């Protein structure tokens with residue numbers, strides 16, 4: 001007998017799931033992060049985890065996005081062969097209608113991050129469609145759906161290699177993870193796909209991330225097969241690298257490693273690795289023809305009792321409205337600052353346009369001399385908000401524009417993750433600084449933004465140049481005027497400490 005799956009039920013269920021995951025972390029992630037917080041010995045990493053946990057609870061209470069990057073929607077559908085979809089729209093169109101409805105929800109509008117024509121005009125589709133859809137036909141009369149909203153920063157760090165059959169997967173992972181830096185917002189998960197063909201390995205890596213964090217249970221009962229033993233080995237060895245939360249050096253870089261495999265050709269060993277960031281977002285539901293599925297809200301008392309507040313004693317107060325080059329020069333890597341006053345924003349598209357305009361000798365819409373820029377693409381505000389969640393984007397992508405911006409008289413930059421050699425050198429040459437905010441604490445960070453207006457490139461939407469008025473906006477000096485770089489130094493210190501003192505990452 002055929003089961004009719006109404007398109008309206010699928011739309012409603014997808015929209016509900018996407019709204020749900022925008023503000024509720026999966027509880028397995030929260031539990032694992034809570035344990036990582038308790039065990040963390042590195043003060044900087046502990047502070048970052050505290051911000052992520054506090055942010056998570058605020059989002060669960062306020063029903064606003066965990067991260068300003070509300071993701072690219074990725075959907076895995078297992079379609080029972082005895083089911084039929086009502087209506088005349090394709091499955092892609094039906095799911096995208098659910099995406100549209102979720103992202104344009106008036107009470108919790110999510111950020112539209114999807115650009116059409118990616119190689120050329122990169123036009124924002126304005127409703128976060130289309131999703132990336134994977135469908136598998138399976139026996140039965142049910143439809144199971146995994147919905148994820150994958151952050152761009154973590155997706156950017158995906159790795160793939162066609163290995164020789166005798167190559168070591170462990171060696172490759174341990175070589176790749178340090179290269180991934182902190183732009184994927186650790187602590188998170190690694191998804192690994194082994195075997196099949198090139199595209200199959202990548203798909204397996206992504207699909208593996210749909211599973212719950214269970215490294216604690218796995219370690220407690222011991223591995224039952226080679227894949228489970230490999231998961232444990234990778235978990236321990238990756239954490240021993242000392243990268244830590246946000247790349248600040250510490251015990252917890254990953255909370256789990258997931259692996260899926262598939263038979264492969266005798267000549268091949270394709271391996272893919274995709275990290276999942278601190279804004280881990282995925283949900284799962286099954287349709288059986290009886291109506292839409294609404295997910296059950298978690299209980300707020302399941303969140304660890306962590307309530308991060310800016311440390312007004314330990315952190316230095318900085319007035320951005322009177323900031324001088326001399327003051328920037330006095331900051332040392334690792335210093336904690338609370339920014340107050342006005343700062344500009346700008347990210348990928350704005351930097352590209354600034355470069356094109358400068359190349360053509362055109363006047364910029366905004367004067368950067370004496371200013372600080374924040375790399376961010378905020379969520380639109382709802383209700384009384386000045387701005388929606390507005391955490392930092394990966395600064396490393398702006399490295400190639402850093403010297404150009406500093407030449408304009410910019411004093412300092414705020415973002416997340418490490419700066420590469422070119423940006424660090426430009427910062428040293430200009431005696432500037434790069435300040436780091438915590439990725440994955442976007443709603444918490446947005447509380448420090450008291451005013452917001454667009455001052456340039458309005459057509460770029462979330463990528464426009466805004467002027468924010470901030471109060472006690474928390475940052476850490478990640479690269480100082482001497483070019484000392486926290487993301488290079490701290491993981492080395494923690495790697496050594498972990499090895500010497502035999503420190504263990506909780507699972």
Ligand SMILES: O=C(O)C[C@H](O)C(=O)O
Nearest residue numbers: 069151152153377393394
């Ligand atoms: O697009 C963003 O806001 C952030 C991005 O996910 C990133 O991590 O760099």
